Amino acid sequence: MTSTIGLIKEWQKALQIEIQYIKKYGSTKYRVKNGHLLSADDSYNYYFETSSSIKIPLGSSIRLEWGSMMVEGRILSSEGNSVILALPQSLGDLIADAFLLYDPWELLEQLILRLNEAGKSKKKRIRIKKLMDPSMPAKQPDSTGKTKLQQLFARVKYNPVTYVWGPPGTGKTHTLARVAANKYIKGERVLIVSHSNQAVDVLALETAAFLIKKKMFVEGEILRYGSQSGEILSGSEGLTTAQLLVKHHPQLAEERNQLIEEKRLLKQDISRSFSKRDTDQLIDLETKISRVLDKIRQKEIEFLKETKIVATTLAKAATDEAVFADEFDLVIVDEASMAYVPQIAFAASLAKRIIVCGDFKQLPPIAAARHDLVTKWLKEDIFHRAGVVNGQQGSQLHPHLFLLNEQRRMHPEISAFTNRHIYHGLVADHESVFTSRQVIAGRAPFPDRASMLVDTAFTGENCLTEKSSGSRINPWHLILSFQLIHEARIGGSRSIGYATPYRAQAELMEILLKDLYSKERETADILAATVHRFQGSEREVMIFDGVDSYPQSRAGMLLTGPGSERLINVAITRTKGKFIHVADSEFIQDKVYKGKTLSQLVTHQSHLGQTANMGEIGKWIKNQHHRLQWMHARKLEKATQDIAEARESIVLSLPNAELLLELWIKMLSTRRNNAKLTVLSGTSIHGIVAEKWIQESFPFPFMIIDRRLIWLGLPIECASRIQPPYVASRLDSMAVSEYFLAQLPAGVLL
Secondary structure (H helix, E strand, O other), rough: OOOOHHHHHHHHHHHHHHHHHHHHOOHHHOEEEEEEEEEOOOOEEEEEOOOOOOOOOOHHHHHHHHOEEEEEEEEEEEEOOOOOOEOOOOOOOOOOEEEEEOHHHHHHHHHHHHHHHHOOOOOOOHHHHHOOOOOOOOOOOOOOOOOOHHHHHHHHHHEEEEEEEEOOOOOHHHHHHHHHHHHHHOOOOOEEOOOOOHHHHHHHHHHHHHHOOOOOOOOEEEEOOOOOOOHHHHOOOOOHHHHHHHHHHHHHHHHHHHHHHHHHHHHHHHHHHHHHHHHHHHHHHHHHHHHHHHHHHHHHHHHOOOOOOOEEEHHHHOOOHHHOOOOEEEEEHHHHHHHHHHHHHHOOOOEEEEEEEEEOOOOOOOOOOHHHHHHHHHOOOHHOOOOOOOEEEOEOOOOOOEEEEEEOOOOHHHHHHHHHHHHOOEEEEEHHHHHHHHHHHOOOOOOOOOOOEEEOOOEEOOOOOOOOOOOOEEEHHHHHHHHHHHHHHHOOEEEEEEEOOHHHHHHHHHHHHHOOOHHHHHOOOEEEEEEEHHHHEEEEEEEHHHHOOOOOOOOOOHHHHHOOHHHHHHHHHHHHEEEEEEEEHHHHHHHHOOOHHHHHHHHHHHHOEEOOOOHHHHHOOOOOOEEEEEEEEEOOOOHHHHHHHHOOOOEOOOOOHHOOHHHHHHHHOOOOOEEEEEOOOEEEEEEOOOEEEEOOOOOOOEEEEOOOEEOOOOOOOOOOOOOOEEEEEEEEOHHHHHHHHOOOOOOOOO
8 A cells, every 4th residue: 555645646746747738738618709809908808708608717727729829818707608808918809719728727736735735744644544545444333223324323433434335316415414414413513525516505405404404503503615506505594605695794795796787787788789988897897896705705704614514615625725724523525436536535634534425336537638647546436546346246345335225216117227237236226216206207208108218220320520629419319309308398397407428419409408498498497418417416307318320430438438337327317207318229239339338228228118219209299399390301391491482591411412302403493592502412413503512421411591490301312321201300590500500511601
């Protein structure tokens, strides 16, 4: 076993390597557009619009990629669908399109400092050693006849380190909250931390709710510390720093809210038209807000001094002296499998005892650099690195690993796969879970089915590589998944998740939802994101879109690589009552090894008859959205009308142009003179007169009219790898059209 000092040095080196990699290459990229120079005093301040909300802490270092240029800068403002950046040089008055690169490497630098401090303290080094080498005998008394909660109480009381394995739905939050409350009642101080704000919010709320129920809640003695708490806490009272500020310093809170609202309205004006007066006013507002936030910061520190249970993120704990300079009796790390090992070691140094809770069958932490030390310490979870997983043989667990083994989240039809293939019989369903989830399973789509595979085999070659990121998108899967969301909402579900391994597909779905479903999302919790975003949460309905299909030559590493079992496990186990898997079974059978989890999932659903192929689309689509219509691809009346009514442009993809029917040539000849036709095809076609002919073949046929209407599945005769029934879709979305056109060869539009 490496000495604790040796471990700390390895961790610091791994963190430095990751920082250097991020600084050099970056890993999180956001598209920004319509950039305007606001001012050019001490720095060049630029305003940009974003396609979705980007939350980056004020003052964070960023880089802006514009063409071949790369400029470093920092964040002045990041709210709503806009950002303000401070850059060291001018890039001109207007920037039409650019990319913002951000990764919180500064947080890693702070973690290095905390580890350095821990290395100088004998007390902290001993705590870290016990965390990383839990070879000491377990001291808790015999637990025969005790409940799981009583067993955990005993373990925490008698052992300095307790690892809790909490598979999805096994009551992890319920259990940890009662441990925290139990220690609080006994007069001990507790620190609750996690890598994500959401996990911290949920555990803080559950702890407070338990204490309120027991009539032992004292305002100010349990505190959700930090400014990034979510909506889940909006209904609580006196739990967050913001709520305490409103109650005890209402004038300061009102001043902040007024300034922020004033800034929001001003940014709306700026988005419509720029003026020197507006931009000067915006910069002045930012200065005023900064002063108010400094005052609020001092009040927050005062609140913290009175707190007995502090709940915050690992990042906040490592960067805020009010936390890392403090001492606690117990630290609880939730969702530990996604946290860096050095982060958890730092947390362990702050308290006499530690509970490390998570599921090593779910997603590991994410790091970008390719180096042995990074792989060892930043890409693997604490359970594996501390050796508590390696001690697991069959049902025999490591002495310091405590398993919660009864799940109450998923309908048994959903958990049947994970219980068998992921947890190998160690987890079972609670007797109540079928009855409690059958109501959700009974809703549309697919009433009375809790697990379904929507099979897109033989619907064409629809999977593309996104131009700017190299991620993958699948337009056919996208609109099918939107239809599933639509059916689920109309069927009565109000908590719906759309998860995909690919960021580009998640962003495209977010664009579609924002365009077509903004009003509906006001009354329903509908989230589209990568699978990683869903860890630690749950939804009534989950739609898992694998995206991968032909003409890709292989399935992506996200779905077949070493971490694919964990990713698929997370996608499935977020679900309460209805799990819908959108996948191309032909592609998976052809390209994915049968022992892989993805292949096992498709086989499992197929063998149990949990499938709906495209021949059944008419049975489950009951509610056509007014801006998304489905029809037989041979019925061309609507397409003919759209071509005849086109005002500006028609873009047509013909991958197998020689098969095009004469009818299409006649249809295209009816277009107006000002409707310019662009054809993408490797083969010329006699009879079609086009203003532009791109001698490049696209994998599937489509038609985009006036940069607004997108027809997929037409002309059907030009599609490859397709079988009847032939289905076409018509989507009315300028936002999706613009995104899609950006993926086409340069010069498509005139």
